Amino acid sequence: MSHKKLIYGIFDDEDVLMRGIKTLKEHGIAVKDVISPYPIHGLDSAIGLNRTRISICCFLYGITGTCLALLMMWYMNIFDWPMDIGGKPSFALYKNLPAFIPVTFESTVLCAAHGMVITFYLRSKLLPGVEPHVIHPRQADDYFVMSVEADENKVSTIEGMLKQSGAVEIKC
């Protein structure tokens, strides 16, 4: 059994929070995560988060969208029912490409955007019907939540440290 425990320090100010992270780091305690109502510059590097890989997903979803759109239009307007596009009966995908670009572009954006949003929701366990894990009712409103993982015997020292650095509330 793991004897690790999660401690949540709740802050009401960005600067106090950043100073708190620094204090904990100086004592060799790693901050696991921070929940904040808005992005804080320099937070990722302060708590040592890895770079997000969502941009890679975005690229892959975008490529998928491009291919799907081209496949769809090739099937509909070239293969299944050849269309005379703009008075140019060329009946080849590459020759009619200019007419297909707007749809391809839109499909790329659609797939990339929706794919990213869905991926983000899945990754954050935010799905319809899933009970949200709310640490503090004001966590996405105007409060910042910092979570620290620690051994059970260290809990009180960390709690003290959080209190000292200005946390308005501490939850276990």
Add this chain to the structure above:
Amino acid sequence: MGANFNITDKRYEFTQNSKLISYVMIAIGMVAIITSFVTHSHQAWSNLLINNIFFMVIALGGLFFLAVQYAAEVGWSVGIRRVPEAMAMYLPWGAALMTIILIGNYIAGHSSGHYLYHWWHHDLFNPESPEFDHIIAGKSGFLNMPFFIARVAFYFIVWIGFAMYFRKLSRQQDSAPNGSELHLKMRSASYKFLVLFAVTSSMMAWDFIMSIDTHWYSTLFGWYTFASLFVSCIAVMAIMIVSMKRKGLMDHVNEHHLHNVGLFLFAFSVFWTYLWFSQFMLIWYSNIPEEVAYFMIRQDHYRAFWIATFFINFIAPLLLLMTRDAKRKPVLLLVIGALVFVGHWMDFFQMITPGVVGSEWHCGWMEIGTAVGFLGLFRYVALNQISKAALVPRNDPFMEESLQHTF
């Protein structure tokens, strides 16, 4: 991060060796221009026009960038402000050379019968003449000499006036105790300039470039030229900033600033492609003969150039600058900046040459030599201006924000 950064009064020194490079480039250009005139190359005038317009609008792009920064009160760009400022100071040179080229071509065309701008022939507007052109005569309300001269004079006065004004105030700020006052002055000037720029940049494109193909017109042309000029300007800026940084003169510019420059380069490359394609697709789709003629000549006789611009200006920046890390690598910015710069020179080449010389064209040492000459002059003017002021502007209310810029 940049919090405790020590601002040093670093200046770029324009050394004799560096000047010599510019002199050699200008000499190559002179030889190329003289040879092309002596050998009666039919591309001599269009070469002058392409290169002069290209470097003049790059300077104009610098001025536009500057005005946007003031109008939007941008913080991060204060540290790199000296670069577009110096670039904009090429405008008087560009305007002077443009005047010489226009007057020279008018005089030369008078005897040879070949003008850069087809509508300069008087007979086209004369119903009695066999040369009478119904379509062009219908455009005489806009395309007539007095109005043309007035317009060109207006552009040059507006551009040079604002370039000098921004430069003067920005240098005054270096020694002014209260920089905010000057900042507000420049901010209100930038609003006026941006409105005038919106009009003049579009009309400049019609006058200097679109009226070469007098019968043809595109409502997108002004925007298309704007996109081209702005992305070439960003490319030159990227090259200059990275080379200054490599010399150790721009330590206050960190990877976050480079990232922003890279974003501009990436975004406006895509924007250029958007307009390039929009203009092409509408004409391709509707297939109206008088509109398609413009693209037919490019497709049949300039195919390699025409397609190459698409790959160099779109596919290359799209793939190479897409990731976050790429935008932060100085070497990559330098390479892509140079690539996009060459690509947009080619874009201006294919905008102008087909209308002037038709299908009989070549791009040999005289064309490239002329470009080298103009580049030498631009390089000389821009570097000379950069050496005149400290690379870190002082007393700007946003300077501290620029030094601490992280993203």
